[in-house]
Amino acid sequence: MPPMSELIVTIPPAPGGGYKIHIESGSLSALWLRIEDQFPKHRKFVVTDANLVAAGHLEALIGTIEVPTYIIDPPGEVSKHINTAVSIIEAMESAFFGRDSVIIALGGGTVGDIAGFAAAIFKRGIRVLHIPTTTVAQADSSVGGKTGVDSSVSKNAFGAFWHPSAVFIDPATLTTLDDDQYRSGLAESVKHALIADSEYFDYIEANVAGLLNRDLGVLEKMAYSNCRIKAAVVAEDPTEQNKRRILNYGHTLGHAVESASNYKLLHGEAVAIGIIAAGLIEQDLGLGGPERLDRTKKVLNALSMPLEIPKSIKKKDLLEIIKYDKKAVNQWPRFVLLEGIGSVLCRDGQWAHEVSRDVIEKTIDRLYP
Ligand SMILES: NC(=O)c1ccc[n+]([C@@H]2O[C@H](COP(=O)([O-])OP(=O)(O)OC[C@H]3O[C@@H](n4cnc5c(N)ncnc54)[C@H](O)[C@@H]3O)[C@@H](O)[C@H]2O)c1
Ligand SMILES: [Zn+2]
Numbered sequence: 001m002p003p004m005s006e007l008i009v010t011i012p013p014a015p016g017g018g019y020k021i022h023i024e025s026g027s028l029s030a031l032w033l034r035i036e037d038q039f040p041k042h043r044k045f046v047v048t049d050a051n052l053v054a055a056g057h058l059e060a061l062i063g064t065i066e067v068p069t070y071i072i073d074p075p076g077e078v079s080k081h082i083n084t085a086v087s088i089i090e091a092m093e094s095a096f097f098g099r100d101s102v103i104i105a106l107g108g109g110t111v112g113d114i115a116g117f118a119a120a121i122f123k124r125g126i127r128v129l130h131i132p133t134t135t136v137a138q139a140d141s142s143v144g145g146k147t148g149v150d151s152s153v154s155k156n157a158f159g160a161f162w163h164p165s166a167v168f169i170d171p172a173t174l175t176t177l178d179d180d181q182y183r184s185g186l187a188e189s190v191k192h193a194l195i196a197d198s199e200y201f202d203y204i205e206a207n208v209a210g211l212l213n214r215d216l217g218v219l220e221k222m223a224y225s226n227c228r229i230k231a232a233v234v235a236e237d238p239t240e241q242n243k244r245r246i247l248n249y250g251h252t253l254g255h256a257v258e259s260a261s262n263y264k265l266l267h268g269e270a271v272a273i274g275i276i277a278a279g280l281i282e283q284d285l286g287l288g289g290p291e292r293l294d295r296t297k298k299v300l301n302a303l304s305m306p307l308e309i310p311k312s313i314k315k316k317d318l319l320e321i322i323k324y325d326k327k328a329v330n331q332w333p334r335f336v337l338l339e340g341i342g343s344v345l346c347r348d349g350q351w352a353h354e355v356s357r358d359v360i361e362k363t364i365d366r367l368y369p
Contacts, residue, residue, distance in 0.1 A: 135185025
């Protein structure tokens with residue numbers, strides 16, 4: 001692979017739509033010139049968070065240049081609410097930013113979702129660039145155009161589809177990420193391999209040690225594969241009418257476990273359990289033997305992911321929570337299922353399937369230690 005990889009993403013699928021994803025380790029400190037070069041006429045406003053500043057990434061990006069910046073503090077999900085988006089927009093207005101502006105989101109999925117949402121609604125929409133800095137953001141949230149903030153009732157209650165004008169990925173930024181965040185975000189990479197690319201799954205299997213050591217060559221290759229897979233799925237179904245649901249593989253029970261743990265389990269950890277659940281359902285429905293699930297478990301285990309539902313979580317709570325799943329029909333979710341590694345089951349044009357309550361209950365039972 002050349003030192004800098006570039007992917008052209010053809011979403012939104014409108015004339016003139018599409019944007020580039022640049023991937024290069026160590027590129028952060030040279031990015032500002034590149035951004036100035038590509039967007040010379042736009043005023044730039046950076047949104048980041050306090051941890052990114054402490055880790056030195058904001059300084060690496062802007063150096064000694066004075067750039068209007070909004071630093072989200074406290075970092076993380078607690079700040080992902082409408083008031084943060086309002087503060088960003090009012091800070092831009094006070095500094096006379098107009099429609100010729102571009103927001104540069106430097107951070108994980110939280111920064112990206114908030115900054116993307118602010119860009120979508122500021123003066124009816126301005127450009128946003130993503131510089132993702134977590135395993136979740138480099139694999140998942142920076143590509144695909146979903147933006148939003150939480151309400152006091154639910155996650156991403158306020159939101160918009162708003163695609164970036166470009167994405168710049170520097171895998172070296174991951175070296176400062178906390179270990180649990182780093183590992184748990186890798187669940188989305190395993191998910192991408194499972195739903196779309198068996199060779200990518202082989203690659204992850206063979207490179208677990210490199211992944212755990214944050215080997216930059218491995219991380220570049222992973223970023224490329226993740227973005228290629230996610231972009232291809234999103235390009236086919238940008239607003240999640242049907243096929244985009246395959247990106248929710250492992251997420252139906254995963255979300256329920258995450259929520260029932262009161263978010264003590266990280267998203268990726270809960271998704272790992274959800275991926276095992278999907279594998280058990282597949283076996284039950286005759287969609288594959290135990291070898292596939294064994295391989296998946298081995299990879300997730302090597303990444304120190306939990307493979308079982310903690311005993312403190314009650315089965316009846318999980319059964320209640322899944323009724324609210326976004327894929328639910330008549331208060332019962334549809335499940336994305338594999339028929340092989342890299343291949344999602346599609347029947348009658350549908351990518352998510354009805355599974356009986358019996359099978360789900362049995363699956364949950366088998367997931368307890
Ligand atoms: N838009 C989408 O398609 C999409 C997809 C997946 C997740 N999400 C959203 O993303 C959010 C989660 O994002 P996340 O998992 O990236 O977590 P995050 O953005 O909250 O980051 C996790 C923690 O790591 C810190 N951090 C980030 N990068 C760092 C770095 N390089 N070095 C040191 N610390 C760093 C952050 O400050 C934060 O404390 C959720 O709100 C979720 O809903 C959105
Ligand atoms: Zn996820």
